[in-house]
Amino acid sequence: MxxxxxxxVTATIPHGPLDVLRHSWVLAKRSLVKTWxxxxxLIDVTLSPIMFTLLFAYIFGGAISGSTQEYLPLLVTxxxxxxxxxxxVGIGIQLNADMEKGIFDRFRSLPISRIAPxxxxxxxxxxxxxxxxSIMVGTGYALGYRVGTDVWHFLGGVALAMLFALCLAWAxxxxxxxxxxxxxxxxxxxxxxxxxxxxxxxFVPTESMPGWLRAFANANPLSHLVASLRALWNDPNGPGAVxxxxxxxxxxxxxxxxxxxxxAPLAIRAYNRKA
Amino acid sequence: MHDVTLTSYRVxxxxxxxxxxxxxxxxxxxxxxxxxxxxxVPRGKILGVLGPNGxxxxxxxxxxxxxxxxDAGRATVAGFDVAKQPREVRKRVGLTGQYASVDEELxxxxxxxxxxxxxxxxxxxxxxxxxxxxEWFDLTDAADRMAKTYSGGMRRxxxxxxxLTGHPEIVFLDEPxxxxxxxxxxxxxxxxxxxxxxxxxxxxxxQYLEEADxxxxxxxxxxxxxxxxxxxxxxxxxxxxxxxxxIRPTDLAHTEQVRAILAEVATDAARVDEQRRGEFSVPVxxxxxxxxxxxxxASAKIEVTELSLALPSLDEVFFTLTxxxxxxxxxxxxxxxxxx
Numbered sequence: 001m002x003x004x005x006x007x008x009v010t011a012t013i014p015h016g017p018l019d020v021l022r023h024s025w026v027l028a029k030r031s032l033v034k035t036w037x038x039x040x041x042l043i044d045v046t047l048s049p050i051m052f053t054l055l056f057a058y059i060f061g062g063a064i065s066g067s068t069q070e071y072l073p074l075l076v077t078x079x080x081x082x083x084x085x086x087x088x089v090g091i092g093i094q095l096n097a098d099m100e101k102g103i104f105d106r107f108r109s110l111p112i113s114r115i116a117p118x119x120x121x122x123x124x125x126x127x128x129x130x131x132x133x134s135i136m137v138g139t140g141y142a143l144g145y146r147v148g149t150d151v152w153h154f155l156g157g158v159a160l161a162m163l164f165a166l167c168l169a170w171a172x173x174x175x176x177x178x179x180x181x182x183x184x185x186x187x188x189x190x191x192x193x194x195x196x197x198x199x200x201x202x203f204v205p206t207e208s209m210p211g212w213l214r215a216f217a218n219a220n221p222l223s224h225l226v227a228s229l230r231a232l233w234n235d236p237n238g239p240g241a242v243x244x245x246x247x248x249x250x251x252x253x254x255x256x257x258x259x260x261x262x263x264a265p266l267a268i269r270a271y272n273r274k275a
Numbered sequence: 276m277h278d279v280t281l282t283s284y285r286v287x288x289x290x291x292x293x294x295x296x297x298x299x300x301x302x303x304x305x306x307x308x309x310x311x312x313x314x315x316v317p318r319g320k321i322l323g324v325l326g327p328n329g330x331x332x333x334x335x336x337x338x339x340x341x342x343x344x345x346d347a348g349r350a351t352v353a354g355f356d357v358a359k360q361p362r363e364v365r366k367r368v369g370l371t372g373q374y375a376s377v378d379e380e381l382x383x384x385x386x387x388x389x390x391x392x393x394x395x396x397x398x399x400x401x402x403x404x405x406x407x408x409x410e411w412f413d414l415t416d417a418a419d420r421m422a423k424t425y426s427g428g429m430r431r432x433x434x435x436x437x438x439l440t441g442h443p444e445i446v447f448l449d450e451p452x453x454x455x456x457x458x459x460x461x462x463x464x465x466x467x468x469x470x471x472x473x474x475x476x477x478x479x480x481x482q483y484l485e486e487a488d489x490x491x492x493x494x495x496x497x498x499x500x501x502x503x504x505x506x507x508x509x510x511x512x513x514x515x516x517x518x519x520x521x522i523r524p525t526d527l528a529h530t531e532q533v534r535a536i537l538a539e540v541a542t543d544a545a546r547v548d549e550q551r552r553g554e555f556s557v558p559v560x561x562x563x564x565x566x567x568x569x570x571x572x573a574s575a576k577i578e579v580t581e582l583s584l585a586l587p588s589l590d591e592v593f594f595t596l597t598x599x600x601x602x603x604x605x606x607x608x609x610x611x612x613x614x615x
Binding site: 019022023026027029030033034037038101102103104105106107108109110111112116 | 340341342362363365366368369370372374376377378379380381385389390392393394395421437
């Protein structure tokens with residue numbers, strides 16, 4: 001009967017547990033190709049961070065830390081936290097566009113794991129975050145910022161920031177899958193991120209905030225990430241130092257786990273449900 | 276690779292049936308999209324699912340392609356239960372939706388490569404399959420251009436090529452020609468015929484009666500989520516006689532006289548049907564009635580602006596079955612026309 005039709009199938013790699021990774025990689029390649037073709041889509045991780053660094057350093061530096069130089073160790077780490085959060089809106093918008101264009105129907109009708117399209121999108125975003133972190137640190141260096149620890153602590157901080165970005169991304173992914181337009185994705189994500197990034201230790205010491213706000217800022221996942229970066233990067237005797245990295249890093253990792261545990265299942269469910 | 280593995284088994288069914296829908300029910304909030312739809316696609320054949328917009332065609336296809344779960348009823352595709360073994364179903368079907376689901380920012384070739392790789396083809400095989408499909412669908416010249424530069428017809432072809440990448444046993448085509456101009460539509464028909472020649476079974480939804488007639492072996496007519504007919508095109512046509520006589524008197528005052536003349540020749544006098552005021556469409560046994568009608572009109576000195584004999588279109592079938600005139604449906608193919 002259909003033997004001829006079915007067995008004509010060209011040699012395939014047998015299905016196995018590595019399929020999820022392989023399929024995610026194929027889909028990550030897809031977003032990388034698109035990133036390569038539309039480099040203007042990278043403005044939020046290239047030009048915007050430079051602009052933020054310059055504006056904040058020269059406008060707030062003197063007021064907050066007495067001078068621009070003194071402020072830089074606080075600012076570079078704080079801005080990386082903020083911009084990682086802001087850059088995560090991109091993945092939500094991308095998923096929303098995919099859904100609107102029907103390409104997700106194609107993926108859903110294929111015998112691939114349903115997590116692969118989401119995982120692949122996140123994986124493809126790594127490039128954006130690498131770019132973002134390099135540019136922020138580079139801009140900081142140009143202004144006079146210096147990493148005061150060693151290369152291993154620095155790379156540890158980079159890895160932690162990337163991990164945080166990828167775990168946090170599940171939240172905008174969920175928004176991207178349930179919002180009805182790309183504009184809505186942008187609105188919802190930024191509305192959440194603005195208070196999250198400013199009510200934190202990213203730009204000003206939390207000690208200056210009223211008690212209730214300080215409590216929020218100190219529990220804020222972004223504060224933990226920023227504190228981790230300060231502990232891992234900044235000169236322990238210089239401005240913006242955090243003495244011990246163990247505690248903030250542990251808190252950051254806990255928050256990463258919480259993001260994944262809460263938002264990943266919801267995002268996958270939303271993806272499966274989308275009619 | 277073999278179809279039967281340790282973890283998958285095909286539910287018992289006739290080997291001649293590629294797709295079987297049995298009492299599918301699906302509601303979206305208030306709307307009942309499907310109210311118990313059943314049909315079968317015989318292996319290697321084309322089943323046409325015909326109905327107007329909103330009839331439930333797309334919902335049925337999405338259930339069969341495992342994109343939606345039915346509220347009730349069951350369906351087997353290639354012998355596997357769509358609800359219980361969706362992965363086995365997905366390995367064996369290709370879906371081409373109403374809107375081309377290709378990535379517009381990738382080239383045609385990249386789209387097909389991506390699908391091949393997602394189907395676990397080795398890279399070399401995925402590449403040669405892409406080349407083969409691009410050639411078949413006449414996209415070789417455009418292969419390395421981004422899909423967003425493609426015309427509507429090219430996009431549809433690329434979408435169809437993507438569905439065929441893994442040599443599916445069954446292909447679902449959800450309104451594959453909606454929005455295409457007539458010439459492109461016939462190209463698409465040729466492609467569909469070619470797919471079936473290679474042993475693939477096809478479920479095709481359409482709102483063009485002409486298309487179902489041209490392609491489908493069997494036709495299911497769906498309206499408001501219910502199957503109102505399931506038969507061959509031939510048998511469906513028998514319902515309304517073998518030919519349709521259309522006639523429109525110039526002067527509306529002659530309407531009743533025309534009706535009387537038509538009642539004499541119609542297969543069923545009760546079905547002398549006035550579509551619009553003064554415009555008749557009547558089933559007749561064959562074309563031998565035409566001279567008689569013309570001479571009667573002449574002796575009664577009735578001028579007509581239109582007098583034509585047409586193959587009975589499925590439009591007539593649809594009308595007979597539902598009593599609804601659907602303006603979006605295609606006009607019957609006219610084979611003879613006599614102007615007075």
